Structure formats: C-alpha cells, structure tokens
Amino acid sequence: MxxxxxxxxxxxxxxxxxxxxxxxxxxxxxxxxxxxxxxxxxxxxxxxxxxxxxSDSPIEHKFSFTPSFSTFVEFDSPEDLERVFAILSEGGEVLMPLDNYGFSQKFGWVNDRFGVSWQINLAS
The missing domain is CATH 3.30.720.100 (Signal recognition particle alu RNA binding heterodimer, srp9/1)
Incomplete structure (x- = not known):
C-alpha cells in the first residue's frame, strides 16, 4: 500500500x-x-x-513499509542479481550490501526508493 x-x-x-x-x-x-x-x-x-x-492508499497514515516484511527474490545469474540490486538501491537504502554471508554466496538486502524491502539472493 x-x-x-x-x-x-x-x-x-x-x-x-x-x-x-x-x-x-x-x-x-x-x-x-x-x-x-x-x-x-x-x-x-x-x-x-x-x-x-x-494499491495507493486514499487515507494518509503514519505507517509505511518496514524491513520486518521483505520480498525474497532468488536469481540463477549473478549478473541479473547485481543489475536488480543496483536498480533497487538507487535512491534507496542498502541494509546489507551484496556479499557472501555464509548462508549464501551472494546476498543483499535493500529498501528501495519507495521504502519497499527486498532480499536478493543468488540461488545455490
């Protein structure tokens, strides 16, 4: 919303x-x-x-998107993952930069410019 x-x-x-x-x-x-x-x-x-x-909310409210709920997306291609992460990061906030965090060879977490939270992962 x-x-x-x-x-x-x-x-x-x-x-x-x-x-x-x-x-x-x-x-x-x-x-x-x-x-x-x-x-x-x-x-x-x-x-x-x-x-x-x-949807667009017709009612102004004090809450917005929060990283406590994020969309998890897996990619087979590191190039696709990096491209999407770069686009979503532009004007947003990187919570975890793309890196190997042990549970994944390449993972990143970003709030995009609209405040929507995304976890982007390279499939094993």
Missing part, C-alpha cells in the same frame, strides 16, 4: 527491472471515489512469475 500516489511509479520500476514480470490487472480511482482520480485502487501483477497486488 503506497501513499501519495506512488504505486504507478513503483510498478513501472519493478516491471522494468524484474524478469518474467507483467501487469495482470489494474483498477484506478475515478471521480467520486475516495482516492485521487487516476491513482491505483488495486493492481495485480507478476514479478519473476509470482503474483502480487498493490
């Missing part, structure tokens, strides 16, 4: 960044509904072949 109408920008970034990703369905707020016209009421999309849903 994004605030300030940022869901579309986040979706644009994610769909352009992750392989096997596409928009499945999007419903936007229209005149007379609680959200600003054109913002996302609900969007269903896939990233790396997995289905997700997001």
């Amino acid at each position: 994004f605030q300030g109408g940022k869901a579309q920008a986040a979706l644009d970034l994610y769909l352009a960044t992750f392989p096997d990703s596409r928009m499945l369905r999007v419903e936007r707020y229209s005149e007379g509904e609680p959200g600003p016209v054109g913002t996302i009421k609900v969007a269903v999309f896939t990233l790396c072949g997995r289905e997700y849903m997001c």
